[in-house]
Amino acid sequence: MSDKSATIFVAGHRGLVGSAIVRKLQQLGYTNLLLRTHAELDLTRQSDVESFFAQEKPVHVILAAAKVGGIHANNTYPADFIAVNLQIQTNVIHSAYLHGVKKLLFLGSSCIYPKFAPQPIPESALLTGPLEPTNEWYAIAKIAGIKTCQAYRIQHQWDAISGMPTNLYGPNDNFHPQNSHVLPALMRRFHEAKVSGAEEVVVWGSGSPLREFLHVDDLADACVFLLERYSGLEHVNIGSGQEVTIKELAELVKEVVGFEGKLGWDSTKPDGTPRKLMDSSKLAALGWTPKVSLRDGLRQTYEWYLENVCAANK
Numbered sequence: 001m002s003d004k005s006a007t008i009f010v011a012g013h014r015g016l017v018g019s020a021i022v023r024k025l026q027q028l029g030y031t032n033l034l035l036r037t038h039a040e041l042d043l044t045r046q047s048d049v050e051s052f053f054a055q056e057k058p059v060h061v062i063l064a065a066a067k068v069g070g071i072h073a074n075n076t077y078p079a080d081f082i083a084v085n086l087q088i089q090t091n092v093i094h095s096a097y098l099h100g101v102k103k104l105l106f107l108g109s110s111c112i113y114p115k116f117a118p119q120p121i122p123e124s125a126l127l128t129g130p131l132e133p134t135n136e137w138y139a140i141a142k143i144a145g146i147k148t149c150q151a152y153r154i155q156h157q158w159d160a161i162s163g164m165p166t167n168l169y170g171p172n173d174n175f176h177p178q179n180s181h182v183l184p185a186l187m188r189r190f191h192e193a194k195v196s197g198a199e200e201v202v203v204w205g206s207g208s209p210l211r212e213f214l215h216v217d218d219l220a221d222a223c224v225f226l227l228e229r230y231s232g233l234e235h236v237n238i239g240s241g242q243e244v245t246i247k248e249l250a251e252l253v254k255e256v257v258g259f260e261g262k263l264g265w266d267s268t269k270p271d272g273t274p275r276k277l278m279d280s281s282k283l284a285a286l287g288w289t290p291k292v293s294l295r296d297g298l299r300q301t302y303e304w305y306l307e308n309v310c311a312a313n314k
């Protein structure tokens with residue numbers, strides 16, 4: 001990644017992560033970004049992906065295209081979460097290798113670790129115990145992605161690396177009421193309750209699970225950092241160290257949005273993993289640290305939501 005004019009294919013550039021990576025690369029002066037929407041190139045279609053790589057010959061690839069969703073989506077569409085993710089990552093990784101890509105970054109997720117992994121979770125906890133059932137299909141696909149990168153590195157000495165982000169949030173997140181992750185779901189629900197004058201907002205589960213949140217601009221910074229400085233077999237955790245209970249998160253989002261009613265709890269909804277704080281000391285030892293606090297990140301994301309999602313719906 002030393003040549004700022006080398007062609008970099010950012011797959012999934014309109015999503016939460018891909019769009020943040022594009023912003024970061026542009027900010028750093030990378031001038032030759034190769035971008036395709038889902039409609040222009042469906043990454044589940046193997047022959048289309050091969051033709052694309054044969055024609056465009058990118059030098060680097062950042063794989064931020066995937067089937068992504070929160071606990072409800074993962075639990076409801078297991079076939080999509082395993083099949084689409086296996087297809088996308090296998091097609092992209094294999095074509096990238098075949099067509100001379102120098103370096104590829106694959107993105108997994110903290111859900112690859114066992115449900116009851118030691119906390120904070122080190123990289124070595126992978127495949128040491130049973131997964132959380134609400135997202136095991138997605139997790140299996142992501143574990144296969146890590147292993148695919150490792151296999152190509154071992155057999156072909158090819159520079160494929162994997163980053164494992166914790167729960168992310170920020171601009172261009174998915175604010176769907178059911179299929180999104182908790183943070184954008186709550187931001188939208190509190191906002192709509194404030195606007196409609198509702199007395200109560202209902203939050204899923206017990207409120208006791210702990211989650212670690214990282215602003216997507218920090219994640220993008222870490223991804224570029226890894227591409228520039230890391231070439232190892234083992235995947236690398238990317239976390240913030242900022243852990244809150246879902247109840248604390250709900251109180252914080254309520255405050256940032258300015259909703260003044262009550263919180264209710266829907267105990268019919270699953271809690272998922274009780275805790276998944278990642279041990280990001282390997283990344284810290286390489287010299288990377290996050291910058292955005294959860295409170296600042298929430299404020300910035302709510303401003304973005306007001307200006308982009310609410311304004312667009314008017």
Ligand SMILES: NC(=O)C1=CN([C@@H]2O[C@H](COP(=O)(O)OP(=O)(O)OC[C@H]3O[C@@H](n4cnc5c(N)ncnc54)[C@H](OP(=O)(O)O)[C@@H]3O)[C@@H](O)[C@H]2O)C=CC1
Pocket residue numbers: 011012013014015016017018037038039041042043044063064065066067068088107108109110164165166167168169172173174181
């Ligand atoms: N969000 C989070 O909290 C976390 C995300 N990650 C990982 O980061 C990566 C990106 O996630 P995130 O940005 O949140 O997801 P988003 O859903 O925001 O973005 C995913 C992108 O992939 C594109 N895409 C999906 N399917 C296809 C396809 N068949 N062909 C081409 N493009 C496709 C989507 O396009 P379209 O919308 O048009 O389908 C979208 O632009 C994923 O690997 C995810 O596992 C890891 C940990 C946490």
Ligand SMILES: C[C@H]1O[C@H](OP(=O)(O)OP(=O)(O)OC[C@H]2O[C@@H](n3cnc4c(=O)[nH]c(N)nc43)[C@H](O)[C@@H]2O)[C@@H](O)[C@@H](O)C1=O
Pocket residue numbers: 068069070071072074109110111134135138166167168178179180181182183185186203204205209211246269270271272273
């Ligand atoms: C990043 C990670 O994201 C997913 O895992 P998750 O962390 O469990 O995801 P989540 O954000 O959807 O939920 C976090 C917690 O929050 C609670 N919760 C409350 N109220 C709402 C709510 O309104 N929506 C949602 N989605 N959750 C809610 C919810 O019940 C749970 O206890 C994986 O499937 C997988 O995709 C993955 O890797």
